[in-house]
Amino acid sequence: MAVDTVAAPALVDDRALSRHPKAGIVYIVLGGLLVLLALTKLGGLTTTVEIDKTLSDASWAAPTSTVVLILGLAAAALGAWMIVGLPQRRYKIAGAAAVAATVLALLFWAYSEEGTVFRAESILAGALFLSMPYIFGALSGVVCERSGVINIGIEGQFLMGAFTGVLVANITGSVYAGMLGAMIxxxxSTMLLALLATKYQVNQVVVGVILNLLALGFTSFMYDQLKKADGFNTAFSVPTITWGPLADIPVLGPVLFQQKIFVYVGLVMVAVVWFLLYRTRWGLRTRAVGEHPAAADSMGVNVNRLRYWNVVAAGLLAGFGGAWFTLGNSLAFNKNMTAGLGFVALAVMIVGRWNPLGVLAGALIFGFTTQIARDLSAAGSSVPGEFLQMLPYAVTLVVVAGLIGKAKAPAADGVPYNPGDK
Incomplete structure (x- = not known):
């Protein structure tokens, strides 16, 4: 007797072709605008790149119109390539390359004015240092949200770390004790979030906003009190660590081997958090409670307890990031000195797709554009610094809109869990 057979459904292949005409059209339009800019506005201009710390006489000048024209054509070609259809992995690479070409073209345009020079080593070293608060804040968010808890309170944790770091450093006379105090x-600060989110199951977004306001009010009040007492809010300086002859390597030396301790701790923590999340039992359980807590519960994992302690541990990272604002920059504490960067760290987390390595890339983008805006502002460039500072947020919107692949949060992020729920 013949047996009817039914073809098994094809498995979803990550290498399947991705066709997103809207994304490709956007990059074609951007590339076209850059080509038009190069042909009509940039004739006769040059952009100078200089290695300013290790090789004082090394500089190169390139015709701005030619570079912008090539980069514009590249962005448009990548957009057209994406319309045709690409394997999923190559599609993401093509989108990222199109964005990079557009930003690089704008950078060459910004530095084409007379009196502006792209001082490579200083700018890159400054960009890495300025990316640190984003790294610490975003890593804190990654640990929380991979566990299923939304941490909107990073801004408040920054403020508490910045204030406590200076206070403890003044009391003990040790900048390292100040860093430890900031972490605690x-x-x-996150312990209250953890308690309310797991035991009382309060709306986590509302709790995060309230904790931000609480931290702002508390640190502002304490600042007013400390102004009346001498010696409790003076700036402490963190020494720069120089790695001997390695610091003399062109470009890499000043960027990687002549920085403050915050840079090295930040880079190490990116690797540590990535390893813990993807190569350890703790990481497997953490990702499980963030994606499918009922499945983790059925395997014997205490979901709420793991979430609680993960959120508390994540606060150590955010607090250390707060110390960057004061101890890292040799500044005394001032009211609201974090200026909303805790919310920017959340954007970095989204750009990085809740992955520590992606967080590093996103933080470097934000740090780089911030450094460029400061450098051009100091040089008196006619390019508005606000326009350059807007670029990271534009990149965030591009990612969220799915033009470089969709950013998807953990499935159970922000969803309370009761033992026995399905």
Whole structure:
């Protein structure tokens, strides 16, 4: 007797072709605008790149119109390539390359004015240092949200870390004790979030906003009190670590081997968090409670307890990031000195797709554009610094809109869990 057979459904292949005409059209339009800019506005201009710390006489000048024209054509070609259809992995690479070509073209345009020079080593070293608060804040968010808890309170944790770091450093006379105090303050700040999110199951977004306001009010009040007492809010300086002859390597030396301790701790923590999340039992359980807590519960994982302690541990990272604002920059504490960068760290987390390595890339983008805006502003460029500072947020919107692949949060992010729920 013949047996009817039914073809098994094809498995979803990550290498399947991705066709997103809208994204490709956007890059074609951007590339076309850059080509038009190169042909009509940039004739006769040059952009100078200089290695300013290790090789004082090394500089190169390139015709701005030619570079912008090539980059514009590249962005348009990548957009057209994406319309045709690409394997999923190559599609993401093509989208990222199109964005990079557009930003690089704008950068050459910004530095084409007379009196502006792209001082490569200083700018890159400054960009890496300025990316640190985003790295610490975003890593804190990654640990929380991979566990299923939304941490909107990073801004408040920054403030508590910045204030406590200076206070403890002044009391003990040790900048390293100040860093430890900042970490503890950040962890205590998240402890309340962890308790309310797991035991009382309060709306996590609302709790995060309230904790931000609480931290702002508390640190502002304490700042007013400390102004009346001498010696409790003076700036402490963190020494720059120089790695001997390695610091003399062109470009890499000043960028990687002549920085403050915050840079090295930040880079190490990116690797540590990535390893813990993807190569350890703790990481497997953390990702499980963030994606499918009922499945983790059925395997014997105490979901709420793991979420609680993960959020408390994440506060250590955010608190250390807060110390960057004061101890890292040799500044005394001022009211609201974090200026909303805790919310920017959340954007970095989204750009990085809740992955520590992606967080590093996103933080470098934000740090680089911030450094460029400061450098051009100091040089008196006619390009508005606000326009350059807007670029990271535009990149965030591009990612969220799915033009470089969609950013998808953990499935159970922000969803309370009761043992026995399905």
């Amino acid at each position: 303050a950040g962890s205590l």
